Amino acid sequence: xxxxxxxxxxxxxxxxxxxxxxxxxxxxxxxxxxxxxxxxxxxxxxxxxxxxxxxxxxxxxxxxxxxxxxxxxxxxxxxxxxxxxxxxxxxxxxxxxxxxxxxxxxxxxxxxxxxxxxxxxxxxxxxxxxxxxxxxxxxxxxxxxxxxxxxxxxxxxxxxxxxxxxxxxxxxxxxxxxxxxxxxxxxxxxxxxxxxxxxxxxxxxxxxxxxxxxxxxxxxxxxxxxxxxxxxxxxxxxxxxxxxxxxxxxxxxxxxxxxxxxxxxxxxxxxxxxxxxxxxxxxxxxxxxxxxxxxxxxxxxxxxxxxxxxxxxxxxxxxxxxxxx
Amino acid sequence: xxxxxxxxxxxxxxxxxxxxxxxxxxxxxxxxxxxxxxxxxxxxxxxxxxxxxxxxxxxxxxxxxxxxxxxxxxxxxxxxxxxxxxxxxxxxxxxxxxxxxxxxxxxxxxxxxxxxxxxxxxxxxxxxxxxxxxxxxxxxxxxxxxxxxxxxxxxxxxxxxxxxxxxxxxxxxxxxxxxxxxxxxxxxxxxxxxxxxxxxxxxxxxxxxxxxxxxxxxxxxxxxxxxxxxxxxxxxxxxxxxxxxxxxxxxxxxxxxxxxxxxxxxxxxxxxxxxxxxxxxxxxxxxxxxxxxxxxxxxxxxxxxxxxxxxxxxxxxxxxxxxxxxxxxxxxxxxxxxxxxxxxx
Numbered sequence: 001x002x003x004x005x006x007x008x009x010x011x012x013x014x015x016x017x018x019x020x021x022x023x024x025x026x027x028x029x030x031x032x033x034x035x036x037x038x039x040x041x042x043x044x045x046x047x048x049x050x051x052x053x054x055x056x057x058x059x060x061x062x063x064x065x066x067x068x069x070x071x072x073x074x075x076x077x078x079x080x081x082x083x084x085x086x087x088x089x090x091x092x093x094x095x096x097x098x099x100x101x102x103x104x105x106x107x108x109x110x111x112x113x114x115x116x117x118x119x120x121x122x123x124x125x126x127x128x129x130x131x132x133x134x135x136x137x138x139x140x141x142x143x144x145x146x147x148x149x150x151x152x153x154x155x156x157x158x159x160x161x162x163x164x165x166x167x168x169x170x171x172x173x174x175x176x177x178x179x180x181x182x183x184x185x186x187x188x189x190x191x192x193x194x195x196x197x198x199x200x201x202x203x204x205x206x207x208x209x210x211x212x213x214x215x216x217x218x219x220x221x222x223x224x225x226x227x228x229x230x231x232x233x234x235x236x237x238x239x240x241x242x243x244x245x246x247x248x249x250x251x252x253x254x255x256x257x258x259x260x261x262x263x264x265x266x267x268x269x270x271x272x273x274x275x276x277x278x279x280x281x282x283x284x285x286x287x288x289x290x291x292x293x294x295x296x297x298x299x300x301x302x303x304x305x306x307x308x309x310x311x312x313x314x315x316x317x318x319x320x321x322x323x324x325x
Numbered sequence: 326x327x328x329x330x331x332x333x334x335x336x337x338x339x340x341x342x343x344x345x346x347x348x349x350x351x352x353x354x355x356x357x358x359x360x361x362x363x364x365x366x367x368x369x370x371x372x373x374x375x376x377x378x379x380x381x382x383x384x385x386x387x388x389x390x391x392x393x394x395x396x397x398x399x400x401x402x403x404x405x406x407x408x409x410x411x412x413x414x415x416x417x418x419x420x421x422x423x424x425x426x427x428x429x430x431x432x433x434x435x436x437x438x439x440x441x442x443x444x445x446x447x448x449x450x451x452x453x454x455x456x457x458x459x460x461x462x463x464x465x466x467x468x469x470x471x472x473x474x475x476x477x478x479x480x481x482x483x484x485x486x487x488x489x490x491x492x493x494x495x496x497x498x499x500x501x502x503x504x505x506x507x508x509x510x511x512x513x514x515x516x517x518x519x520x521x522x523x524x525x526x527x528x529x530x531x532x533x534x535x536x537x538x539x540x541x542x543x544x545x546x547x548x549x550x551x552x553x554x555x556x557x558x559x560x561x562x563x564x565x566x567x568x569x570x571x572x573x574x575x576x577x578x579x580x581x582x583x584x585x586x587x588x589x590x591x592x593x594x595x596x597x598x599x600x601x602x603x604x605x606x607x608x609x610x611x612x613x614x615x616x617x618x619x620x621x622x623x624x625x626x627x628x629x630x631x632x633x634x635x636x637x638x639x640x641x642x643x644x645x646x647x648x649x650x651x652x653x654x655x656x657x658x659x660x661x662x663x664x665x666x667x668x669x670x
Contacts, residue, residue, distance in 0.1 A: 043534035043535060043536060043537075044505075044534055157623070158398075187397035187398055187561065187623065188397065188561065188563070188602060188605050188606055189397065189601065189602065189605055189623075190397075190623075191605070191607075192605040195607075214534065214535060215607070216535070216609055217564070217606075217607035217608055217609045218607045220607065220608070220609045220610070220611060220612055221607045221608070221611050221612065240612055241612060244609060244612075254536065255535055255536060256609070258535055258536050258538070258539035259535065259539075259564065259609055260539075260542070260564045260565055260567065260568035260569075261564050261568075261608060261609050261610070262609065263568065265567060265568055265587065266546075266568065266569075268543050268546060269539040269542055269543050269568070270539070271536065271539040271540045271543055272536040272539070272540075275504050275506060275507075275537070276534070276536075
């Protein structure tokens with residue numbers, strides 16, 4: 001087994017608001033190896049994006065990492081001096097955001113922005129930096145990259161902008177890319193193009209990818225491993241086939257059942273009752289128990305994680321081992 | 326050939342249709358402003374910008390039918406929905422409600438007609454007035470249109486809330502006190518309060534989480550049965566559309582390219598665009614899929630390509646596709662497709 005390039009251990013990121021402490025990420029652990037794709041799946045408010053932000057040290061006050069370690073090649077990113085963190089960010093660890101306009105400056109041309117990103121980590125001439133930028137655009141399948149370099153972000157379509165953002169993330173061939181819902185805002189055919197580029201990148205460069213998404217169907221086709229998050233915690237972790245074909249946690253099960261593709265056409269969807277709980281001062285116990293059909297009195301206390309063979313983990317008192325029929 | 330899904334331009338729309346578009350087009354024109362006009366005097370080259378959002382679309386929705394309208398962003402699916410509810414007037418062609426042309430009705434008739442078709446929008450955060458309580462959001466329209474009188478309004482709102490699965494205590498709340506799923510339920514309640522016969526749902530579940538999405542889809546299915554509603558389900562999510570619809574209409578860049586029953590569409594897609602779309606849709610059963618990219622970008626509706634709009638991205642494009650616009654033709658019973666390849670078989 002290869003050593004994990006990114007190893008997150010017991011991460012807790014809390015937000016200290018006027019109304020109380022929001023435990024957005026509460027004891028999250030996972031690791032990714034080079035060339036592998038790990039998916040963080042969850043609904044809005046499950047803490048999956050905050051986990052991504054925490055890895056890159058992008059959590060702003062009132063939020064703070066209160067506990068845990070984020071090991072990149074054995075070095076802890078939490079509490080790392082700013083200069084060292086800066087050398088890693090964008091160079092060895094990169095991020096792709098849901099909205100490419102979060103990455104791109106609207107008043108600067110693409111070449112200005114990309115050359116700047118090259119200079120941040122490499123000492124090269126302007127001409128070479130521009131060549132690196134052009135090659136990166138070509139790599140993500142952007143048609144006529146030389147012309148696109150002269151364009152402003154608003155002159156590109158949403159799909160093209162996202163590809164520019166991916167090209168910037170890939171400029172320095174990073175070891176780890178954190179992708180936060182990068183295809184959610186895109187059309188199906190454009191999404192397929194992006195997924196194609198991302199797969200190629202991981203295969204050819206050995207980049208480890210953390211793919212944050214709520215879309216189980218995309219994740220099924222892309223990921224090697226899945227972590228399902230609910231209310232700030234990973235409730236289930238395992239290989240993609242294990243988790244999707246034989247979910248152990250009732251929440252995973254409910255999510256899979258509520259996708260239209262798992263139901264007969266026109267039939268009522270099997271829905272999860274209720275809504276996601278507030279993360280503001282949650283009561284102790286399993287956060288899913290009020291929506292769960294299997295909950296018992298035991299669920300009023302915090303379920304511990306149970307580790308299983310083949311790298312599987314579940315956080316539930318009543319995991320259901322039965323595979324999907 | 327009455328009763329068929331989409332009719333060729335020359336044929337009249339059957340009177341059985343509850344709602345129909347007859348060769349409707351919609352252009353959005355941005356005229357040049359004063360500064361540009363002056364610039365033109367000095368040799369500037371500014372012209373009006375015309376966006377062909379919808380280009381000669383005919384479709385009909387029969388009573389109690391659920392029609393799914395799919396396509397990528399910018400294909401004109403929302404514009405079609407807005408024309409059907411009367412929010413936009415077509416620049417060309419007609420909108421028919423039970424065979425009557427909306428443009429020819431007088432004001433009071435038009436008011437009655439517009440109540441019969443209601444719209445549900447994508448974003449439940451921006452489509453509710455943040456300063457109104459749920460009671461007023463739902464109760465205002467029925468009071469103005471004299472569906473209920475002032476004394477009966479509270480009981481009426483309770484009844485509507487009960488129907489869409491919200492507790493009557495929600496009446497006193499403001500939208501910001503509701504979750505996304507609850508807001509979308511309020512939007513649906515507002516639409517139902519004027520007792521429409523048809524709902525146009527424009528990406529009504531796109532902004533919701535998976536588990537909430539299932540709840541709202543179930544609600545639509547329940548309402549359809551209990552109120553005998555007709556639905557037009559506009560979505561880019563083929564999984565949702567497949568589940569909900571009796572019939573599917575696929576649009577590409579302002580035109581209908583294919584229409585068929587759901588079963589037929591997923592089993593025997595005809596148009597190259599539909600086929601590409603169906604293979605690109607991620608499916609939970611497909612693991613570690615090798616994605617293949619459809620070539621190219623979606624062209625701008627401001628400068629659509631000539632001939633078949635899909636030809637720049639189509640692997641099977643012929644010289645004819647670049648010049649001649651393909652018409653919708655029946656390729657199987659009730660299955661229409663606009664592709665020149667069908668002439669060669």
